[in-house]
Amino acid sequence: MYALADCNNFFVSCERVFNPSLNGKPVVVLSGNDGCVIARSNEAKALGIPMGCPAFQVKNYTNPANVIMLSGRHIVYRDLSNRIMRIIGEVALNLEVYSVDEAFFALPFDDNEQNHKLLTSLVKKIQQYVGVPVSIGFAPTRTLAKIASHVAKKDKNNVERVKGLTDADEINLVLNRIKIDDVWGIGRKLNAKLLSCGIDTAGKFIMLPKSYLQRIGNINLVRTQQELKGVDCISINPVDIAHKSIMNSRTFGHVINKKQEIADAIISFAQSCAAQLRQEGSAALTITVYIRGDHFRQDLPFYSNSCSVRMPSHTASAMELAKHALIALNNIYRDNFYYRKAGVMVTDIISNDQLQLDIFNGENDVRQAKLMSAIDNINNRYGKKQIVLAPTLSRGEWAPLQNHFATLSKTLHFYTGMYPRYICDYKPIVQRDEDEEKKHQ
DNA sequence: TCTGGGGTCCTAGGACCC
DNA sequence: TCTGGGGTCCTAGGACCC
Numbered sequence: 001m002y003a004l005a006d007c008n009n010f011f012v013s014c015e016r017v018f019n020p021s022l023n024g025k026p027v028v029v030l031s032g033n034d035g036c037v038i039a040r041s042n043e044a045k046a047l048g049i050p051m052g053c054p055a056f057q058v059k060n061y062t063n064p065a066n067v068i069m070l071s072g073r074h075i076v077y078r079d080l081s082n083r084i085m086r087i088i089g090e091v092a093l094n095l096e097v098y099s100v101d102e103a104f105f106a107l108p109f110d111d112n113e114q115n116h117k118l119l120t121s122l123v124k125k126i127q128q129y130v131g132v133p134v135s136i137g138f139a140p141t142r143t144l145a146k147i148a149s150h151v152a153k154k155d156k157n158n159v160e161r162v163k164g165l166t167d168a169d170e171i172n173l174v175l176n177r178i179k180i181d182d183v184w185g186i187g188r189k190l191n192a193k194l195l196s197c198g199i200d201t202a203g204k205f206i207m208l209p210k211s212y213l214q215r216i217g218n219i220n221l222v223r224t225q226q227e228l229k230g231v232d233c234i235s236i237n238p239v240d241i242a243h244k245s246i247m248n249s250r251t252f253g254h255v256i257n258k259k260q261e262i263a264d265a266i267i268s269f270a271q272s273c274a275a276q277l278r279q280e281g282s283a284a285l286t287i288t289v290y291i292r293g294d295h296f297r298q299d300l301p302f303y304s305n306s307c308s309v310r311m312p313s314h315t316a317s318a319m320e321l322a323k324h325a326l327i328a329l330n331n332i333y334r335d336n337f338y339y340r341k342a343g344v345m346v347t348d349i350i351s352n353d354q355l356q357l358d359i360f361n362g363e364n365d366v367r368q369a370k371l372m373s374a375i376d377n378i379n380n381r382y383g384k385k386q387i388v389l390a391p392t393l394s395r396g397e398w399a400p401l402q403n404h405f406a407t408l409s410k411t412l413h414f415y416t417g418m419y420p421r422y423i424c425d426y427k428p429i430v431q432r433d434e435d436e437e438k439k440h441q
Numbered sequence: 442t443c444t445g446g447g448g449t450c451c452t453a454g455g456a457c458c459c
Numbered sequence: 460t461c462t463g464g465g466g467t468c469c470t471a472g473g474a475c476c477c
Binding site: 098099100101102184185186187188189190217218220 | 473477
């Protein structure tokens with residue numbers, strides 16, 4: 001039996017932990033650059049504001065003063081997520097953290113009533129200790145557990161926010177009510193294909209012959225159907241498995257046509273990729289840089305390109321990555337265009353214990369590694385970004401807009417104080433504290 | 442005026458091998 | 460008129476997820 005715990009309106013719920021006055025109000029959290037809506041409170045959903053709605057269109061749904069828009073603070077959300085996952089981990093047999101706000105796990109009892117009881121207390125505990133509402137579904141497969149949690153979340157009469165789908169008749173009943181695009185694994189394109197054939201519910205979908213599924217989709221679609229029929233065949237990679245690619249990219253606050261500005265952004269992205277590689281104890285061989293114009297600006301010529309560079313050896317050095325990123329940028333940068341977004345991706349990643357020194361360049365690799373390790377030590381001890389590559393020293397022209405930060409540092413004390421001691425050995429929440437920042441400067 | 446960021450997996454087709 | 464058979468590896472693009 002699999003369970004899926006899913007946080008309700010996660011980013012908004014996190015903001016409410018720090019600011020209870022947001023409760024009961026329509027609240028949305030915005031993407032980077034304050035671009036579009038990536039989380040909505042129930043009140044915001046009720047206004048009809050869709051997921052992904054551009055921030056400037058929110059006013060089309062209501063009087064703008066009625067909706068509270070917040071810039072996302074993902075470090076804070078990640079910290080709350082860690083606390084929640086840890087609480088789940090106390091009862092879960094095999095915790096699979098699937099995303100920042102979701103986790104699958106196996107249940108300990110053969111008896112479903114016992115499992116139901118356990119999950120009900122888990123929901124309460126997370127609410128009490130972290131303050132984020134969670135819904136939990138459980139069923140024989142992960143795909144069905146997803147549906148069960150969906151049902152738990154939508155059913156306003158279900159105050160426990162736990163739903164088990166364990167009985168075959170009930171599963172069929174529910175599948176006939178579930179819209180096909182609410183099924184995990186059915187996205188926009190497959191939804192359109194299925195709808196055009198009159199397949200609008202999960203119940204109709206499970207009747208389709210395998211040959212048809214293989215024609216319109218791939219093996220994953222066949223697996224999704226199997227899972228809905230109760231056959232367990234989709235697995236999740238453990239979170240601690242090494243990344244195959246690491247990406248860092250941003251939409252700029254405005255269009256940019258100076259090469260140096262773009263280069264500064266690229267160096268910053270490469271530096272972040274390098275830091276993440278080192279944190280994971282790995283190194284990359286290939287670096288890809290992409291730049292693109294603003295596809296919403298009809299008045300400007302559009303240009304978009306990318307370039308991959310294979311480096312002489314695997315590296316996690318910020319300087320090496322930045323150097324090769326700039327080579328890639330030089331290959332694709334064109335004058336007379338305006339750019340709105342850029343990014344750096346590293347691939348061909350291996351862990352340090354598989355690392356082989358480049359036979360021609362080994363000495364340099366060793367020196368780079370030592371230097372980076374020293375920088376990491378200093379930054380860990382004295383605070384992030386104490387030592388950075390010079391071009392990233394100041395906030396670049398390219399930096400995204402973030403005009404909707406909540407200023408809530410005063411609530412921090414209250415927040416940490418409400419934890420039982422055993423949760424409190426977490427590092428303190430990272431908060432934007434403007435007074436502190438000024439002191440630092 | 443204003444439209445995000447970060448991942449994974451699968452498949453088809455081309456290049457290349459014998 | 461007619462032009463083998465079988466394999467691997469790589470890459471780009473497309474689908475999906477949050």
